[in-house]
Amino acid sequence: MTAPFYVAPEQVMKDRADYARKGVARGRGLVAIRFADGIVIVAENPSETLRKVSEIYDRIAFAGVGRYNEYDQLRVAGIRAADLKGFQYSRDDVDARTLANQYAQILGNIFTHEMKPMEVEILVAEVGTTADHDQMFHITFDGTVIDQRDVAVLGGDAEPVATRLREGFTEGLDLAAAVRLGASALAGDRELPYTELEVAQLARGNGRRCFRRLDDPAVADILS
Amino acid sequence: MAMPFFGPADDPGSNFPELLRRVGLVADVADAGSSSLDVPHATTCVALRYADGVVMAGDRRATSGNLISHRAMEKVVQADSHSGVAIAGAAGPAMEMIRLFQLQLEHYEKVEGSALSLEGKANQLSSMVRGNLPAAMQGMVVVPLFAGYDLRRSVGRLFAYDVTGGRYEEREYVATGSGSLHASTVIKVGFRPGLTRDEAITLASRSLWEAADADSATGGPDALRGIYPIVATVSSAGWQPVADDELAGVFQAIADEARSRGGV
Numbered sequence: 174m175t176a177p178f179y180v181a182p183e184q185v186m187k188d189r190a191d192y193a194r195k196g197v198a199r200g201r202g203l204v205a206i207r208f209a210d211g212i213v214i215v216a217e218n219p220s221e222t223l224r225k226v227s228e229i230y231d232r233i234a235f236a237g238v239g240r241y242n243e244y245d246q247l248r249v250a251g252i253r254a255a256d257l258k259g260f261q262y263s264r265d266d267v268d269a270r271t272l273a274n275q276y277a278q279i280l281g282n283i284f285t286h287e288m289k290p291m292e293v294e295i296l297v298a299e300v301g302t303t304a305d306h307d308q309m310f311h312i313t314f315d316g317t318v319i320d321q322r323d324v325a326v327l328g329g330d331a332e333p334v335a336t337r338l339r340e341g342f343t344e345g346l347d348l349a350a351a352v353r354l355g356a357s358a359l360a361g362d363r364e365l366p367y368t369e370l371e372v373a374q375l376a377r378g379n380g381r382r383c384f385r386r387l388d389d390p391a392v393a394d395i396l397s
Numbered sequence: 398m399a400m401p402f403f404g405p406a407d408d409p410g411s412n413f414p415e416l417l418r419r420v421g422l423v424a425d426v427a428d429a430g431s432s433s434l435d436v437p438h439a440t441t442c443v444a445l446r447y448a449d450g451v452v453m454a455g456d457r458r459a460t461s462g463n464l465i466s467h468r469a470m471e472k473v474v475q476a477d478s479h480s481g482v483a484i485a486g487a488a489g490p491a492m493e494m495i496r497l498f499q500l501q502l503e504h505y506e507k508v509e510g511s512a513l514s515l516e517g518k519a520n521q522l523s524s525m526v527r528g529n530l531p532a533a534m535q536g537m538v539v540v541p542l543f544a545g546y547d548l549r550r551s552v553g554r555l556f557a558y559d560v561t562g563g564r565y566e567e568r569e570y571v572a573t574g575s576g577s578l579h580a581s582t583v584i585k586v587g588f589r590p591g592l593t594r595d596e597a598i599t600l601a602s603r604s605l606w607e608a609a610d611a612d613s614a615t616g617g618p619d620a621l622r623g624i625y626p627i628v629a630t631v632s633s634a635g636w637q638p639v640a641d642d643e644l645a646g647v648f649q650a651i652a653d654e655a656r657s658r659g660g661v
Contacts, residue, residue, distance in 0.1 A: 228507050246402075252507045253416055254400040260413075260500055261422060275400035 189290045193314035196292025197239040202328025203296075203371075204338055204358055205236065205321075207307050208351035211300040211376040211383065215355030217328075218371040226373045228384035230255040230267050232300050234375050238328040239293035239314075247276060247295055269299030273310035273318055281316025290314050294327045300375040300383050326358075334358050348374060349395045352387070356396060367392040411508040413501040414525070436537070437466040439491055441576035441608045441615040442473060442483035444544040445584055446569055447597035450553035450632035451544040454601035455483045456576070456609060457624050458616030468619065473627040475636045477502040480518055480545025481629055485574030487537040494525055494539055501525075515547040519556045519564055527562025540573050546631045553631060576608030576615035583607045598628055598639055602647045606655075618648040 203216035214236050216225040226236045229251045237244025255267045284290040297310045311319040323342050326335040337358040372387040379385055409415040417423050442455035455473035459466045473483040476499055484491040506512045522543050529539050543556040555567040569588055572581035583604035605626050609617030618625050625644040630637050
């Protein structure tokens with residue numbers, strides 16, 4: 174019997190991280206921007222049916238980039254956790270921070286214990302009753318949680334997109350301005366038609382369920 | 398509680414009650430061994446079709462035996478954007494069933510990315526009523542009505558249930574609860590196809606008025622406390638509750654008319 178090759182733990186982790194990072198970078202990215210009435214998420218997504226952005230709970234949205242089946246599994250787990258908690262206690266007790274921590278546990282666990290890390294990055298956004306309480310948590314494939322305030326960028330090639338976003342961001346943008354900022358930050362010097370975009374908002378003015386998608390005509394109208 | 402994470406083989410899909418069972422959050426009904434538990438009961442609810450959809454209405458009274466236990470109970474509630482549910486029977490299990498039903502519709506919509514069909518919602522409620530059968534055998538009977546606007550067929554639809562979960566689609570109107578005999582007779586006499594919204598609201602209100610007049614477990618409009626029956630319309634525009642101000646006018650007209658007939 175031959176002894177297995179020794180591989181340093183640092184090397185194992187580095188290989189896994191590289192693998193996951195490459196998987197995430199292959200897909201298209203998305204941005205989230207705080208605006209006057211809440212948070213808008215603009216994703217580069219040519220598909221009309223395979224969504225990157227979706228509703229988790231009354232005030233909470235989910236967005237994922239990378240491998241669709243993996244972040245979709247996380248999306249459904251989030252809906253279940255939120256609905257269970259709301260059923261067991263109260264709708265007011267469901268919050269993004271708890272969900273973000275639970276996601277971090279799952280992703281961290283899979284990163285260290287499974288054969289293959291998840292090739293995803295996800296965002297959990299919550300719109301507060303006032304702008305001060307808006308929250309965004311960016312969670313990476315290894316379970317790192319990053320708390321973000323004004324803007325968040327997920328996906329490959331994030332640095333230049335983030336730079337463009339931060340340059341264009343001001344406090345109190347309206348919805349249309351925020352969508353335009355997101356679209357132009359994602360596009361850079363490319364042309365990005367509205368059919369390639371998936372846009373959704375979490376807005377305080379939407380009643381109990383704050384999540385709304387913006388359909389293609391609405392996005393076209395904003396970008397024209 | 399950890400985030401529920403399932404493998405492909407044991408995934409409960411978009412079924413929220415099944416998820417509750419998987420995570421152990423369902424309390425089994427203990428065998429109370431008695432069929433005479435004196436729990437609050439909710440009473441009369443009606444639903445009828447009109448030109449643009451359906452009208453649902455229910456009185457506000459809950460009774461325990463011969464006592465009034467609640468004066469402002471809401472037995473007619475919105476189930477989701479285009480449907481509502483009304484419940485007669487044991488108030489506790491009924492309210493819990495409504496809560497679970499609302500959550501299941503929302504849960505399905507979020508997980509699947511699109512809402513259940515109206516027929517699917519009606520069947521879902523049917524299985525919940527059937528699930529309540531052991532409790533019903535002990536006197537905790539829950540008999541709901543379900544009504545909504547079918548967006549695929551562009552028509553309002555009504556469903557009645559029996560205690561075993563049997564589901565019956567009605568074409569014109571339906572009533573449930575202790576005052577249902579009186580209420581449905583009033584609607585039967587006043588009904589014709591293609592009622593306008595206002596006519597349908599008046600007819601539903603009138604049916605509750607007569608039920609309250611003849612059935613002690615059904616509450617009438619309470620102008621003193623400002624408590625009026627819950628009345629709502631469901632049309633292509635979705636669930637729209639009728640405001641108390643409007644209902645106050647409707648019931649005032651009914652009272653005036655009754656007075657003009659010598660108080661009968």
